[in-house]
Amino acid sequence: MSTALLEDAAAALEALGTMWRIRLFEEAVEDLYGRGMMHGTMHLSIGEEAIPTGTCLNLVEGDQITSTHRGHGHCIARGADLGRMMAELLAKDNGYCRGRGGSMHIADVATGNLGANGIVAGGVPIAAGAGLTNQLTGNGKVAVCFHGDGAVGEGAWHEALTLASMWDLPVVFVCENNQYGMSMSAKSAFKVDLSAKAAGYGIPGETVDGNDVVAVAEATARAIDRARAGEGPSFIEAVTYRWRGHSKSDKNRYRSKEEIAEWKGRDPIAAFAHRLLESGLVDQAQLDAAQSAARDAIRESVVFGTKGEDPDPAALLDAVYAPSAVDATDTRLQEASR
Template identity: 45%
Template sequence: MADADRAAGLYRTMALIRGFEQRAVELVRTGVISGGIHPCTGQEAVAAGTCAALRPDDLITSTHRGHGHVLAKGADPARTMAELAGRTTGLNQGRGGSMHAADFAAGVLGANAIVGAAVPIAAGAAWALRQRGSDRVVLTYFGDGAVSQGVVLEACNLAALWRVPLVLVCENNGWATSMRPADTMAGTVTGRAAAFGIPAATVDGMDAEAVRDATAGAVARARSGAGPTLLECVTYRFDAHHTWEHTARPRYRTEEEAAAGRARDPLEIQGARLPAAVRAAADAETAQVLDAAVRYALAAPHPDPATALEHLYATGLRPRAGAL
């Protein structure tokens, strides 16, 4: 693929994620999406850059702030929007919602609402692929607030010990909800990896091409059998931790800090690398895709409450009466 095509592809992915989040926030405001969402606005370069370095048959696991990862890996925007809206045409028939979207066909093993929980799932999947003799790779996302979680550290230990094909991507946006990493974490993110002998690097998470290049190296290492790599992608969350903040308005970061963080917009960084006509065409195409996605979501019904206990077991059997 030519460099110009790669640059345009990264921009299209980021524009899709940005527009998707903007429309999803509006659907939260109008009550179409219940319970709110965790917007990833500002962090698009991490999702776009990492997934651009993966093959279609590689796998990812994601976080509560995972719409961008799911879309970048290839999930259908319309079915993803329908999932957030709790509709039967969603990726998971409206049962996963914002924080648990999964699309096995696109290699998305699932987002996860539990902080850090996607990491051991990814390590297990990577181990299984290695046992089968496959050269597929698993990439997992987690935030700076997860780097001291026991399950993350245990997964790093086993991944390094067994040399599984895993790429660990820490999206360090400077805030674990409303706490700074420096107030809650001894040492550094990359230092955690060093303790297990895992190579690690800090990457500019606002530059999609820098993220893609770093990820490509980590993926090649994993695919060759050399084991896991950790990438700390330093980024910034433009919007709220959760849309609840739009009404509650907690004050944990200053306007000056927020403005400084937004000054390096990943869409502007990547967009500046494109001819104006190419960027305008990508924006127009993206708007059409997202308009169609919203229409698709709104046209579908909610699941029948009578089916609430279905899909709980792999066998398809319903639980016995009184079991819940």
């Protein structure tokens, strides 16, 4: 699958387009926030686009992902509708979560995205549980768990890897090591490369350049194939860097301007575009077209989102529990559950 990125112009342009959609979606979000049209907070993955893109192009229908608080990229790479995403961030009723979840809980269950997560490592055991469903039902599907370097410090991460390893579950843990858990540097926090930790669980671990979409795609393809073949979980550390702050409150006191500038020089989108151009697989006009198609799609998503209806507060109480057969037949119980 992944080698096609350097041989098949359509596949390459598709991957480039995905990275552009993630980048431009987040730039649009940042702009809307700056203009006071979006509230709350958000966590941008600008600079990290190669990881969800390279990983998700190896997935098939029915494969699941779990995502993180920095999850727009995962959602887009898994094939979510940009308009419904933007509507959600704009807190509209036609958003994916009907305005109840926002950026931190964006999900598109129909494409297998079980959701972003406001809790660091919250999605890690959930991905293992999806893997357990896949194993128990023999459905041939794989669950991919995106998480950050910060999650590696959580007990949930350890417990999920322990169980996934014990049961050889079809799960791939993709660690987006953007080098800071908020302000805590991963280099200070962890005395080994994160991929070295995989050995402690008896599963394959590999570190790749997370800004190289081809390297990510190749490594995750191996891990996903392995999981699909019933050989158990793998751990991939994809090293990258977040250009923006952790969230909107970040004053970047824990890192230098030089460091940020250096990593901006390793832009995953520019690097891939350059490589495609150099190899002669595509020409500049095709690259420009991919970017401009992404720009149009984002523009349309903003229009769609801003035109959405505001959610009705009267619907809130009915949104907490899924209706059960009993509730539906007994109004007294509905009353009692209020």
